[in-house]
Structures are given as structure tokens and as C-alpha cells.
Amino acid sequence: MTTPALTTPRPLNPTTRAHALHTMATTELDVLVIGAGVVGAGTALDAVTRGLRVGLVEARDYASGTSSRSSKLIHGGLRYLKQLDFGLVFEALRERSLILDTLAPHLATPVEFVYPLERPLLDRAWAGAGIGVYDILGAGRGVPAHHRHLGRRATLDRFPGAKRDRIRGGVSFYEGQIDDARHTMMLARTAATHGALCASSTRVVDFLRDGDTITGAVVEDLETGHRFDIRATRVINAAGPWTDQIQAMLDATPQFRIRTSKGVHIVVPRDRIDATTGLITETDKSLLFVIPCPWSEKHWVIGTTDTPWDHDLAHPAATRADIDYILTQVNRLLENPIGHDDIVGVYTGLRPLLAGNTDQTTALSREHAVVTPVPGLVLVAGGKYTTYRVMAADAVDAAITGLPQRVGPTRTHTVPLVGAHGYTELSLSRARLADDMGLPPATIDHLLGRYGSAITEIHDLITTDPHLANPLGTTGYLRAEIVYAVTHEGALHLDDILTRRTHLSIETTDRGTAVAAEAAALAAPHLGWDHTDIAREVELYTARVAAELDAQHQPDDATADAIRRTAPDSRSTPATPVGA
Incomplete structure (x- = not known):
């Protein structure tokens, strides 16, 4: 039914x-x-x-x-084929299809990946066979099927920024991507x-x-x-x-016991890697993804790491070693290497793995x-x-x-999620929506990709207060989106807005601090904040950003964790009751 x-x-x-x-x-x-x-x-x-x-x-x-710190992929998991876990892969590919086609087509899209081959015979045998099995298990499940073996020229056409002396060919295939938060x-x-x-x-x-x-x-x-x-x-x-x-x-x-594995990702501007598809490569420990950012055409998400974490569960911290590892792995493929100064965002998540008898979290x-x-x-x-x-x-x-x-x-x-019903019809009417809302077509695309058919609720806010159609600084978000995060999406603190309802904490070099005061002022009337509360929220968010940046220069988990813990938490001590 x-x-x-x-x-x-x-x-x-x-x-x-x-x-x-x-x-x-x-x-x-x-x-x-x-x-x-x-x-x-x-x-x-x-x-x-x-x-x-x-x-x-x-x-x-x-x-x-x-759930807000994943690789932003809905996928079967190529790594699990190496463990011969065909059941898990098949189940995941079936779910990928449901999410893409029925449950959340406004939030999830297919994305092409290329697996560059550096050792033609060995790599092509493993990647071709593995991705071939992947295709068979996922046939007709949400993305274009049938992987393609690519020659050197076709691979470089998709990945012009590659080190040409390392690339001997490639394998192309599709996955799904999603804004997880x-x-x-x-x-x-x-x-x-x-x-x-x-x-x-x-x-x-x-x-x-x-x-x-x-x-x-x-x-x-x-x-x-x-x-x-x-x-x-x-x-x-x-x-x-x-x-x-x-x-x-x-x-x-x-x-049972849970062992937490830390996964770190970095975010860099799109122009730092010259490629038209996502990339995936095998490292000595796992797989590394270079992923077109699912909510922005301006960034790449690169990751991940997979190491044990035994510290604060609420605020896991990335270290210099984590970031260096990602840079080292991705730079093996790039003609123009990425450096620390290119990074605009870093985020760290924890995988809750069922504990086993191995010390390697990749094997759990x-x-x-x-x-x-x-x-x-x-x-x-x-x-x-x-x-x-x-x-x-x-x-x-x-x-x-x-x-x-x-x-x-x-x-x-x-059961489609909020925003899915009617999304396809609206996405075919972008020009009319742009006229109705008085916004550029590119902004309509941005809103449809975040809200789907719930874009009409954004329209209602703008109709009530036309000033909300103005941009939030130079971020690419509308002021209406900040208000909507509170009135419709459950945000209770500034950190909720800048980190999960938007992604300003990882897509600007200032980590969102430049617009923190403006965003807090927009949220304030709907959360019952006075000037003291606004200042407190901005101070808490700024302290969090500073602690994370400092932690990312530390050599080990213990030191990074100690520094990250110095930032006070917006949910540790009640201030003005929300909505008061």
C-alpha cells in the first residue's frame, strides 16, 4: 500500500x-x-x-x-567487496535506489566517479572485476549501470589535473551522493x-x-x-x-561493544582539482574519495581516514597528521598538489562499529x-x-x-520525505519559480536542491518579509534560509544553523564567523534571544571555530582533543529558555 x-x-x-x-x-x-x-x-x-x-x-x-559528518555518499561500499560481503553491498545498493528514486530525490543525486589506474594490468583486473560485480548487484538501482573501462586519453579528459606520468587508464562508474545533515x-x-x-x-x-x-x-x-x-x-x-x-x-x-573509528574529510575549492567527475583511489589503508560537493558546485570533499578514537564523542578532533595523510594520498594523483592553505573546511565524524578482536577499525x-x-x-x-x-x-x-x-x-x-512530493514537477518549472519569487534561476536551483517542494515555504517567508530575499553576506545563502532553519527545521543554536542547516562552517575560509552575528540576529526573534543571548551565541561559535583550527595543528589525538574541549558548548548550560 x-x-x-x-x-x-x-x-x-x-x-x-x-x-x-x-x-x-x-x-x-x-x-x-x-x-x-x-x-x-x-x-x-x-x-x-x-x-x-x-x-x-x-x-x-x-x-x-x-550523520552530518559522513562522506556524503549513498553507496554499496566497494571496500566491502574485498571482504566478500556481497549481502551488505546488495542491500546497500537496493537502499541507494530507493533514496535516489523515491524517498529523497531532492536531496540525493547520481554522481560519476573515475578510478584512475596506475598499474594497468593489476589495477584494471581488481577494479574492473570489483566494479563489475558492483554493477551486477546494483543493476537498475538508481544510477546509470554498466561501468566503463577507459583508456589513458579518456581518463585524462575526465581528469585533466592528473599527473600524466602516473595515469594509464581508468574505470568509470556511478554512485549516489547526498547532503547527509x-x-x-x-x-x-x-x-x-x-x-x-x-x-x-x-x-x-x-x-x-x-x-x-x-x-x-x-x-x-x-x-x-x-x-x-x-x-x-x-x-x-x-x-x-x-x-x-x-x-x-x-x-x-x-x-556488544562499540568501537569508534574516526573519519576526517577536508573541503577545498573546486578549482583546485581539474576534474569533471569524482575520483576514487586505493590507499594503503582504505579507499580515498574526491567527491563533488553535493550541496555546492564550488567545492570538493576529500576523505577519509579510518583510525580508532578514544576521546570526546561529541566533538572528535582532526589532527595535523590526519590532514597530512589525506593531502599525501590525494597529491599522489595531482599535477598541482593541494596544500594546507587550500583547505576551507575540515570535519570529523565517528563510525560506531561493532567491536571485534582486531585492532584495525577498517576490518570491523x-x-x-x-x-x-x-x-x-x-x-x-x-x-x-x-x-x-x-x-x-x-x-x-x-x-x-x-x-x-x-x-x-x-x-x-x-514514504517520501518532506520536499520530495512534487519536486520533479517544480524542478521542471524553474523559470516560473524564478519569476514568482523574484530570484535568479541559479538561486532557484540552490533552493530546490536543499528544500525540494518545500521551497514554497521559503517563498512564504519572503512574501511576508521581502528583505529575507537578500543574500547572507557573500555566502550564497539567503537570509530567509537562516530564519527557516529556526521556524521549520528545528535549529535552536547558532551552531546548528551554520554547521548543519547550512554548511558555512566548512565551506568558507573564515568557517562562517564573518556572518555569525548577522545570522544570530536573524534567528533571535524566533528563539527569544536578546542582545546578550546573541552575543553569547556568536562567542560560543567563534570559540568553537578557534578551538577546531588550533586542534588541526596538533600532532596527535590526545592533544587535539584537549584543545577542542576548551571551547564551551552551547548545550552545556542553559541560558535564556528557547522561545522565551
């Missing part, structure tokens, strides 16, 4: 958050989901579209952890539209119990410091890297696990971004076991 498209998406904002918190405090839920990364938001959507009463709580911001936030907003109660800045501090059974959670509103109980028949933990901390609250033996499982350690609680962990929907469905399947009411199977394969 196809779920009907919802014509009036529900916003995420201080008012809907307050309503969600009040309702969760006074009404027993069927399912409470902990963690609003891609798996948690996907789990909330899965549960609510099965007719369950659902709450979703997140200690920080939507997608504030791993926006996709995850849209998942949460879609869940809210279907009736889920969603609240960020809401931290679980303990579980409620009836004997050995978990019956809910004690949570703290980090914007006010208020603590209260949320009662639920089932609790699903989808806290990713924080899974071990959640398990530590239980009087039970942990079902990207498979996921769903367990019920005690009655009433389900833990879901591991996995990869692309297969979030499968993980969510498995978690809800486990949670509904034993419920008194009949609950049907997952329906999320038929």
Missing part, C-alpha cells in the same frame, strides 16, 4: 518542540526512540507510519553526530509530520523501570535544565557512538545488530548510513514483539 503524500509538512521549531515535550511528559508512548541521527530519525518514521505513538529525543541537534533532519521532520513527537536538546539521564522491565526514560531538557519522565511501552536506543554509555545505565551485561563490521538486553529496551547499533532504513525496520520489528496491538510491517519504502 502506498502512503499518501502529506501536503502540509509539520515544522520543527520551539513551539512544536515545547508541545512535544509536554505531550511526552503527560502521555504514555508506544515507542520512545533515543538519538536523532539517521538511524534514530529513520526509526521514529518507521514506527509512526505503522500507527504507533512515537517520541524521538536527541541530546544535541538533529544529525549532530555521525539535511537528509537526517528531513527524516525527523517527516516523522513529525506523520505524528511523531520530536525534541532535540533532550538528554536521557536514566531509565524508568518496573522490576526488570524498562518502562521509559528520565530526560533533561538541556535548554532549561528541567528533568521529567517519559513513559513508553518500548524504548529503542539508536544513539550510535553513545551506545556503550546507554548500556552502562542498565543492570545487565552489555550485549559495518553490519548492524539489534538486541533486547532487558525487557522493554531494544538496542540498534553498527551499520552504515545508506542502510539506515533497514536498521530502523529491524529495530521496530524487535520492539513490537509482544505488544498487545497488531502492528503491520514497515512502510517506509513508500
